[in-house]
Amino acid sequence: KEILIKVENLKKYFKVGRREILKAVDDVTFNIYRGETLGLVGESGCGKTTCGRTIIGLYDATDGSVIFDNMDVHKIKGKKKKEIKKRAQIILQDPYASLNPRMTAGDIIGEGIDAHKIYIGKQKTNRIYELLNLVGLNEEHVSRFPHEFSGGQRQRIGIARALAVEPEFIVCDEPISALDVSIQAQIINLLIKLQKEFNLTYLFIAHDLSMVKHISDRVGVMYLGNLVELASSEELYKKPLHPYTQALLSAIPGMNAWNKTNKKRIKLEGEVPSPINPEPGCRFVSRCKLAKPICYQKIPQFREIQKNHFVACHLF
Ligand code: SF4
Numbered sequence: 001k002e003i004l005i006k007v008e009n010l011k012k013y014f015k016v017g018r019r020e021i022l023k024a025v026d027d028v029t030f031n032i033y034r035g036e037t038l039g040l041v042g043e044s045g046c047g048k049t050t051c052g053r054t055i056i057g058l059y060d061a062t063d064g065s066v067i068f069d070n071m072d073v074h075k076i077k078g079k080k081k082k083e084i085k086k087r088a089q090i091i092l093q094d095p096y097a098s099l100n101p102r103m104t105a106g107d108i109i110g111e112g113i114d115a116h117k118i119y120i121g122k123q124k125t126n127r128i129y130e131l132l133n134l135v136g137l138n139e140e141h142v143s144r145f146p147h148e149f150s151g152g153q154r155q156r157i158g159i160a161r162a163l164a165v166e167p168e169f170i171v172c173d174e175p176i177s178a179l180d181v182s183i184q185a186q187i188i189n190l191l192i193k194l195q196k197e198f199n200l201t202y203l204f205i206a207h208d209l210s211m212v213k214h215i216s217d218r219v220g221v222m223y224l225g226n227l228v229e230l231a232s233s234e235e236l237y238k239k240p241l242h243p244y245t246q247a248l249l250s251a252i253p254g255m256n257a258w259n260k261t262n263k264k265r266i267k268l269e270g271e272v273p274s275p276i277n278p279e280p281g282c283r284f285v286s287r288c289k290l291a292k293p294i295c296y297q298k299i300p301q302f303r304e305i306q307k308n309h310f311v312a313c314h315l316f
């Protein structure tokens with residue numbers, strides 16, 4: 001498998017107030033392979049969106065690096081930077097908030113084509129029609145405004161906008177969370193179809209493991225700025241190792257093999273603690289029923305416990 005993106009010890013901190021630091025992404029390391037869908041899951045505030053945005057350079061990195069096809073996303077400048085902007089795109093959660101209400105669907109989709117001067121004139125118009133068709137809309141939609149579309153259609157426009165510049169990699173940032181359940185599967189199927197057609201690589205962000213199951217080849221689980229587990233989908237849903245992943249899975253009734261053998265629901269008590277000035281030790285310690293003394297002192301390393309199965313927990 002070819003590595004498309006190498007994320008190494010990536011950190012993204014935000015200053016909050018005078019002295020406080022919000023460690024949104026704190027020392028995260030993983031690869032994204034060309035053509036795969038990597039699901040990234042965690043409760044809100046765990047840093048998954050910040051991670052996705054930092055990977056494609058929408059945010060500067062505080063430390064660490066992201067190597068996209070041999071280019072350091074946070075160091076390159078000029079032409080190369082523009083190249084990354086074209087090759088890596090994002091689809092956002094709320095298509096309504098992310099589409100300019102005063103622009104037509106055609107203009108929204110055409111913006112990137114103009115910015116990167118991919119097509120002009122008649123060719124551009126044809127390309128916009130082609131994109132509308134690709135996402136299940138048609139030429140009649142070109143001059144309509146966002147409010148004239150349903151939620152699912154708006155997300156289709158968001159997808160066409162991302163596709164317009166012919167990217168290789170797309171961060172799908174909770175693209176179905178804001179949609180009706182009946183529409184969610186349609187959008188997932190569309191993303192799968194487009195991936196096959198254009199050999200796309202996805203980082204698919206969601207807050208719930210059940211949402212990423214059908215689309216992901218591998219799944220990573222984040223908790224409070226850390227990646228705590230990463231494995232193939234099959235492995236993760238059958239044999240989750242991290243206590244947090246186990247708790248997340250046990251909350252989804254009858255979804256996986258692991259649930260069937262471990263019928264007891266592991267209740268996650270309390271909220272995710274604040275990522276501002278976190279305590280030393282394992283970030284999950286305040287909610288972990290299996291915590292040992294060392295968990296309060298030392299951050300567990302993210303290590304390959306079994307082949308292609310990474311976990312950060314002192315139990316292993
Ligand atoms: Fe629980 Fe300790 Fe593992 Fe953290 S390191 S998940 S506190 S057992």
